[in-house]
Amino acid sequence: MNEDKKRMVKEIIKQLHSGLSPQEIKEKFKQVLEAINPLEIAIIEQELIKEGVAREEIQKLCDVHLAIFREQLEKQKFEIPSWHPINILMEEHKIMLKLSEELINITNRIRQVNDIIKEMHNIKHLSEEFRDSEKHYLREENVLFPYLERHSITEPPAIMWMEHNQIREVKKNFYNLIENYNTMGFKEVKRQFNEVARSLSSLLANHFFKENSILFPTALQVITEQEWINIKKDFDEIGYCCFTPEHLITMPTIKDVKKVEAEPLSIELAFETGKLSKREIEAILNTLPIDITFVDKEDTVKYFNKGEERIFIRTKAVIGRRVQQCHPQKSIHIVNKILDAFRSGKRDVAEFWIQKDGRVIHIRYFAVRDKNGEYLGTIEVTQDITDIKKIEGEKRLLDWKD
Numbered sequence: 311m312n313e314d315k316k317r318m319v320k321e322i323i324k325q326l327h328s329g330l331s332p333q334e335i336k337e338k339f340k341q342v343l344e345a346i347n348p349l350e351i352a353i354i355e356q357e358l359i360k361e362g363v364a365r366e367e368i369q370k371l372c373d374v375h376l377a378i379f380r381e382q383l384e385k386q387k388f389e390i391p392s393w394h395p396i397n398i399l400m401e402e403h404k405i406m407l408k409l410s411e412e413l414i415n416i417t418n419r420i421r422q423v424n425d426i427i428k429e430m431h432n433i434k435h436l437s438e439e440f441r442d443s444e445k446h447y448l449r450e451e452n453v454l455f456p457y458l459e460r461h462s463i464t465e466p467p468a469i470m471w472m473e474h475n476q477i478r479e480v481k482k483n484f485y486n487l488i489e490n491y492n493t494m495g496f497k498e499v500k501r502q503f504n505e506v507a508r509s510l511s512s513l514l515a516n517h518f519f520k521e522n523s524i525l526f527p528t529a530l531q532v533i534t535e536q537e538w539i540n541i542k543k544d545f546d547e548i549g550y551c552c553f554t555p556e557h558l559i560t561m562p563t564i565k566d567v568k569k570v571e572a573e574p575l576s577i578e579l580a581f582e583t584g585k586l587s588k589r590e591i592e593a594i595l596n597t598l599p600i601d602i603t604f605v606d607k608e609d610t611v612k613y614f615n616k617g618e619e620r621i622f623i624r625t626k627a628v629i630g631r632r633v634q635q636c637h638p639q640k641s642i643h644i645v646n647k648i649l650d651a652f653r654s655g656k657r658d659v660a661e662f663w664i665q666k667d668g669r670v671i672h673i674r675y676f677a678v679r680d681k682n683g684e685y686l687g688t689i690e691v692t693q694d695i696t697d698i699k700k701i702e703g704e705k706r707l708l709d710w711k712d
Contacts, residue, residue: 320354348527356465365468365639388530395454395541396526398555402446403518405552409439410511417507421500426491433503437488440481440510442551447474448623453544454529456627459635461532466525468639473517475638480510544625601692604678605633607685609649621671621692633688652677653685669696 359365390397413436416429451474455467484506491499533541578585586594595602595615603614603624611631614624633649634642651657652675661674672695678686 320358324358348524349531351524352463352466352528355469356463359465365465365472388527390530393542393555395449395538395545396530398545398550399446399450399454400522400526401555402443402550402552403522406440406443406446406514407511407518409436409443409552410507410514412436413507414511417500417504420503424496426496426499426503430488430491434488437485439552440484444478445549445551447477449545449548450474452548452623452625453541453627456625456631456635457533457537457541458525458529459631463528463532464635466528468635470517470521470525472639473513473520475640477510477513477517480506480513484510541627544627547625548623599693601690603690604687605649605690606687607653609633611636612687621666621694648675649688652688655683655685663695669694670699671695 413433416432416436420426420429450467451471455471458464458467483502487499487502487506491503494502578587579591596617598615598617601615601617601620601622601624604612606612609632611628611633614628616624628636634645637645648657648660651660658677659674661672663670663672665671672693674691676689676691678689680686
């Protein structure tokens with residue numbers, strides 16, 4: 311990227327932050343704006359954060375940035391095949407925007423007829439669609455973002471994740487309103503449904519424009535064809551929302567990918583208490599009724615087991631990712647405190663429990679040390695303890711029936 315252009319775009323953004331109007335910026339920097347592309351915007355905003363501009367400040371002013379760059383961004387066109395992960399994400403964007411428009415239409419009808427009961431079926435149907443749309447954000451956070459980070463694009467994904475959580479908060483208010491609307495006065499119900507609908511519509515429209523115009527074109531520039539095929543496989547594993555992609559049977563293959571020969575089944579690893587083959591070790595770890603993720607001493611995700619039903623999504627894209635990048639911005643400082651306490655020997659365990667989809671989830675972190683006490687990393691152990699909490703009395707071995 312041309313250094314002069316980079317310097318000028320940084321100046322544009324800094325002047326926006328200082329209060330100069332978008333129209334004044336357009337007139338002052340017309341030549342520079344005509345030559346900018348999405349990757350350059352992403353890199354420059356990333357550099358500004360490294361130079362001390364708060365990530366929250368960049369995120370807060372992103373809409374202003376887009377007002378400046380919108381004309382240029384809207385000119386860009388890219389053609390991608392139907393199987394492509396970016397195409398899937400953009401199609402889901404279109405459908406979710408239609409859902410948000412329908413929610414606004416419903417709230418308008420409620421205001422006109424002063425009756426919410428007739429519309430509750432439609433509202434609940436939309437709420438289920440929005441619940442299912444969580445897969446969209448999980449695919450981005452657990453697959454697309456890690457691949458971008460591998461290509462040194464770190465800040466745009468972090469800002470998008472912040473916006474995901476803002477969208478989640480509005481959706482949470484929407485679900486709570488559906489559950490509790492009959493305990494409220496009708497006037498207040500109308501007001502809150504209208505507020506939620508318009509807030510969600512605005513958030514989605516702005517967020518999707520940023521992704522379609524900056525994040526996705528940047529990804530298309532830096533991620534390789536083979537990586538896109540790997541991303542698609544991880545997308546398939548997490549699942550889709552809004553529609554079922556028709557291209558599942560038409561996904562291409564790369565002929566030049568090297569095939570890894572299977573390891574001989576006879577190779578065993580000797581431990582202090584016995585020997586196990588790689589095949590046995592992997593099967594044992596995947597059979598355990600817990601989810602395991604191991605982060606090494608450098609805070610890099612190195613391994614996770616792969617049981618049939620994981621509580622939290624993990625994909626191969628997270629291998630090699632810094633654990634701090636696997637958490638939303640608001641919790642990173644706690645993650646660092648736990649790791650520092652483990653690394654220093656001050657603590658060995660940290661545990662938490664949460665409610666998820668009506669289930670009680672127990673989350674524990676353990677410091678992993680060798681025989682000499684040297685810190686090797688941290689293991690996260692997650693378990694659904696809902697049914698365990700209900701156990702009473704005894705059930706002995708002799709009570710077992712086939």
